[in-house]
Amino acid sequence: MSLITNVMDHSLDDGYAEAAARKKADGLAGLPRTLRAKLGLAAGLVLAALVVTVGAAQARVAAPVVAKEREELIDRIEGETSAADKLEESVDELRVDVDARQREALSKSGDGDRSDVVGVLSGAVAVDGPGVKLVVNDAEDVGTDGDGQPRGTSGFSDTGRVRDRDMQRTVNGLWESGAEAISINGQRLTALSAIRAAGDAILVDNRPLVPPYTVLAVGDGERLSSRFQDSADGLYLHALQENYGIRTALSVADDLELPAAPSVIIRTAQPITEKGTS
Missing domain, CATH: 1.20.5 (Single alpha-helices involved in coiled-coils or other helix-helix interfaces)
Structure with a gap:
């Protein structure tokens, strides 16, 4: 149970x-x-x-x-x-005023002609006159030469693109050939101007330029043209044209107008004092 x-x-x-x-x-x-x-x-x-x-x-x-x-x-x-534009306009007005006062002061001292020459050579004043016009442009087929070999094999740049050192040699050759004033794409060069590269862009005084590069050089046009073409730098530019397709065109001009440099740095030389002298 x-x-x-x-x-x-x-x-x-x-x-x-x-x-x-x-x-x-x-x-x-x-x-x-x-x-x-x-x-x-x-x-x-x-x-x-x-x-x-x-x-x-x-x-x-x-x-x-x-x-x-x-x-x-x-x-x-x-x-x-807008503020930067106004400041730039003010700088231009002040530059004109300073130039006028400088000419007035030098004219009173009887040294006006020397002031004009210094202003032209330093890039402080705009100039016009005869000279040469040189246009430098990249190759149409940028990259390699006809044999497919880069420019670097001959010590040049690695492509058919115009480089900063090409423009450096071009400008130096024009100076040595007798140019009195030079500008690149409207940018006036001075004794302190720098031509450098930033990637594929060419900078003149830190301002980027784009091809084609138009170089204006004031001077004795016929003489300047012939001397530049016979110079080492002129032959260098011709080699770039023949071997790598870089396009160049040089012509004599009767009247060129070059602007003043946007800023001119004034430096004063100081005499060196020898040690041991009183």
Whole structure:
């Protein structure tokens, strides 16, 4: 009777009851694996959608602020550009005034002619007169020479593009041939001018120039042209044209106009005092 009574009182095995309680406590652990995966994917999609929605809302809120900042930046750029233009105009006016006062002072001292010569040679004043016009341009097929070999194999630049050292030699050759004043693309050269490179661009006094490079040189046109073509630098330029396709055109001009240099640095020489002298 005790066995029957026990079966009636405990119809479910204790082990099954414990397992069922544990699964109930675990919650989702009791679900099938595929169902758990689907629920996890759904939760991830909901989270991603929430992040995108929040991001879009924030962008929509920030859009007017970004637009306002952009307009303010544009206004600042335009304002600074206008201020720089006014300063440049003021500098030009002051330069004209200084030149006038300098000529007046030198004329009173009887040294006006010397002042004009110094102004021309230093680039401080605009000049006009006869001379030569030299146009230097990159090769039409920039990259390699006719044999597919780079310029570097002969000690030149590595392509058919005009380089800063090419322009340096061109300008030096014109000076040595008797040029009195030189400009490149309207940029007046002085004794302190620097021709350098920044990547593929050529800088003259830190101002970038683009090809073709038009070199104007004031002087005795016929003599200047012949002397330059016979000089080492003129032959160098001719070699670039013959071997690497760099285009050049030299002509004599009756009237050239060269502007003054935008800024002229004045330096004063000081005598050297020998040691041991009083």
